[in-house]
Amino acid sequence: xxxxxxxxxxxxxxxxxxxxxxxxxxxxxxxxAEVSNGGHRRYTKDxxxxxxxxxxxxxxxxxxxEIRSVLDLRSGCDxxxxxxxxxxxxxxxxxxxxxxxxxxxxxxxxxxxxxxxxVQERLSGLTHRCPCAVAAMSxxxxxxxxxxxxxxxxHGNRQFP
Amino acid sequence: xxxxxxxxxxxxxxxxxxxxxxxxxxxxxxxxAEVSNGGHRRYTKDxxxxxxxxxxxxxxxxxxxEIRSVLDLRSGCDxxxxxxxxxxxxxxxxxxxxxxxxxxxxxxxxxxxxxxxxVQERLSGLTHRCPCAVAAMSxxxxxxxxxxxxxxxxHGNRQFP
DNA sequence: TTGCTCCTCACGTCACGTGAGGTGGC
DNA sequence: TTGCTCCTCACGTCACGTGAGGTGGC
Numbered sequence: 001x002x003x004x005x006x007x008x009x010x011x012x013x014x015x016x017x018x019x020x021x022x023x024x025x026x027x028x029x030x031x032x033a034e035v036s037n038g039g040h041r042r043y044t045k046d047x048x049x050x051x052x053x054x055x056x057x058x059x060x061x062x063x064x065x066e067i068r069s070v071l072d073l074r075s076g077c078d079x080x081x082x083x084x085x086x087x088x089x090x091x092x093x094x095x096x097x098x099x100x101x102x103x104x105x106x107x108x109x110x111x112x113x114x115x116x117x118x119v120q121e122r123l124s125g126l127t128h129r130c131p132c133a134v135a136a137m138s139x140x141x142x143x144x145x146x147x148x149x150x151x152x153x154x155h156g157n158r159q160f161p
Numbered sequence: 162x163x164x165x166x167x168x169x170x171x172x173x174x175x176x177x178x179x180x181x182x183x184x185x186x187x188x189x190x191x192x193x194a195e196v197s198n199g200g201h202r203r204y205t206k207d208x209x210x211x212x213x214x215x216x217x218x219x220x221x222x223x224x225x226x227e228i229r230s231v232l233d234l235r236s237g238c239d240x241x242x243x244x245x246x247x248x249x250x251x252x253x254x255x256x257x258x259x260x261x262x263x264x265x266x267x268x269x270x271x272x273x274x275x276x277x278x279x280v281q282e283r284l285s286g287l288t289h290r291c292p293c294a295v296a297a298m299s300x301x302x303x304x305x306x307x308x309x310x311x312x313x314x315x316h317g318n319r320q321f322p
Numbered sequence: 323t324t325g326c327t328c329c330t331c332a333c334g335t336c337a338c339g340t341g342a343g344g345t346g347g348c
Numbered sequence: 349t350t351g352c353t354c355c356t357c358a359c360g361t362c363a364c365g366t367g368a369g370g371t372g373g374c
Binding site for chain 2: 363
């Protein structure tokens, strides 16, 4: 397999920086396939795939140490069967991590969306063109309540400028 | 409103550490409602809500600087209408952020799930009880391909121990 | 009075970012 | 030969973690 990708190519292909690629090398999780006489690194398509996997696992919130142990799954396994079992174990654990993150993110997105709708509905009425009116709603979304605490208007008991 | 929550209460209620709460105070985004004579902080229920919002926005990947500007939305707005407009703008932007994160996470989770199924299916057959057999599949999931690169077995051209 | 919690420094860490100054390669 | 990319230090930063040593409050 040809090693014809530079560190800049990896950075462009993944949307990250050259520094990040270099840092992963310092941490021992992505070694270039070749290094030229002048010190320029050369990577293969497989290295790019490995890098993409690293970013995927980072997206799940895994620290580099855990990612290293996933990538090094083989060492520490004496038989193919043991490797297969550990592989399955790792996959199940990280799918769970992904689910938990997804649940939290979905909840946050739902709250923000509810806030947006509440703000848009209330502000389309002409009577109260101030967010404090939205905050006064029963069951106003959290972000509306919190932002409203740090402000007031003529309808409240403090003054909005 | 009674300020009867300690920093430890906030930590317990959110599942984070006291140090994090203190750090947010250092950064000026969560000030205790009261401080006792002996220096002990006291927070209200509203402070807890504010803290929860901060964690929600952190979940979206917002840095503390941006969170500060969201919480300080009021300052810099001269009229209620301007505040409402900015509020809407911020909500739309952060809902988009959440969608992008959700998309990436869903993709990663799907890949891990496909990998798990591939590993389980292939390994239930008795012919090839080694993950290298899974990696040989057409369109094997990325994590399988990458892990397989750093290992081999009797079926490959290198040796699995 | 006894614990448990809380306090204040202050240094450590993780995952990079950001120049400064110099060289390689199509 | 001229740029553009890549290189190596090396210090900075962001969001906390982690003790050490001391005090507060039900």
